[in-house]
Amino acid sequence: xxxxxxxxxxxxxxxxxxxxxxxxxxxxxxxxxxxxxxxxxxxxxxxxxxxxxxxxxxxxxxxxxxxxxxxxxxxxxxxxxxxxxxxxxxxxxxxxxxxxxxxxxxxxx
Amino acid sequence: xxxxxxxxxxxxxxxxxxxxxxxxxxxxxxxxxxxxxxxxxxxxxxxxxxxxxxxxxxxxxxxxxxxxxxxxxxxxxxxxxxxxxxxxxxxxxxxxxxxxxxxxxxxxxxxxx
Numbered sequence: 001x002x003x004x005x006x007x008x009x010x011x012x013x014x015x016x017x018x019x020x021x022x023x024x025x026x027x028x029x030x031x032x033x034x035x036x037x038x039x040x041x042x043x044x045x046x047x048x049x050x051x052x053x054x055x056x057x058x059x060x061x062x063x064x065x066x067x068x069x070x071x072x073x074x075x076x077x078x079x080x081x082x083x084x085x086x087x088x089x090x091x092x093x094x095x096x097x098x099x100x101x102x103x104x105x106x107x108x109x
Numbered sequence: 110x111x112x113x114x115x116x117x118x119x120x121x122x123x124x125x126x127x128x129x130x131x132x133x134x135x136x137x138x139x140x141x142x143x144x145x146x147x148x149x150x151x152x153x154x155x156x157x158x159x160x161x162x163x164x165x166x167x168x169x170x171x172x173x174x175x176x177x178x179x180x181x182x183x184x185x186x187x188x189x190x191x192x193x194x195x196x197x198x199x200x201x202x203x204x205x206x207x208x209x210x211x212x213x214x215x216x217x218x219x220x221x222x
Contacts, residue, residue: 004151042113042213043152043200088151095165096142097211099151 004089004100011106018076020103022089027070029091029098034063034074037086037102046074046087081107111135113214115201121220122191130186130217134203141184142211143176144200152200158184159206191221 003025012018024032033048049056049063049072056063062075072089084107090097114133122128134141140159144152154168158178166176173191178184188195198218202211 040215042215043202044213045210048210090151095140095157096154096168097144097152098154099144101149101151 004091004098006087006089006100006103008101009104009106011108012079014079014081014107014109016079018074018079018083018105018107020074020076020087020089020105022072022074022100024070024072024089024091024098024100026091026098027067031092032063032065032072033090033092033097034061035088035090035099037088043088076105079105079107081109083107113201113203113212115199115214115217117217118215119218119220121222123222124191124193126191126221128188128191128219130188130199130219132184132186132201132203132214134182134184134201135212136182138203138205138212139181140204140206140209140211141178142202142204143184143186144202146198146200146216148197155186155199188219191219193221195219196221 006022034046035043037043047058060077064073086102086104088099088102090099116131142157143155146152156176157165161181173189176186198216200216202213204211
């Protein structure tokens with residue numbers, strides 16, 4: 001089955017860019033997603049990319065997909081303290097989402 | 110409009126007891142999903158409903174877990190003979206259909222003592 005891996009922790013200074021990485025094993029994923037989870041809150045979909053795309057930009061968010069290396073990344077420009085949260089990548093090619101283990105982003109002033 | 114709601118928000122029970130967790134999806138959403146998130150992990154798929162029927166229950170860990178959605182709206186996840194390993198946050202999501210955005214509820218934190 002699908003296996004999705006992420007680094008556990010990332011710390012950045014406010015105003016810098018953050019890059020969160022994800023690798024996956026199942027190349028048949030049709031869509032790949034980035035979710036944000038804040039303490040005590042539900043998962044919030046940030047953005048997604050279709051598997052035939054290489055890049056998608058949405059305001060401060062840029063998603064890069066390298067299908068050959070099965071690597072997905074999320075870049076957050078001008079990171080703010082409100083961006084502190086856990087970020088999950090997820091893939092799907094059927095009905096279920098397969099989530100990574102999550103990357104905790106800490107933004108310090 | 111209202112999002113996905115889940116009740117209770119917290120549930121503490123003793124080993125061996127039976128629990129029910131409820132999910133109210135967004136009105137009109139035909140697809141409903143249950144996931145389980147253990148501490149420090151990403152959510153893991155349990156079951157998916159399309160309408161009233163379970164289209165995929167491959168994620169249910171064993172026969173102690175069962176879910177229903179009798180009228181195609183509210184769903185209940187039922188866990189029999191709870192074990193300490195069942196302790197987790199149970200998340201519900203709904204969507205308008207396949208491949209469409211899944212909207213998540215805040216979850217029910219289940220603690221089995």
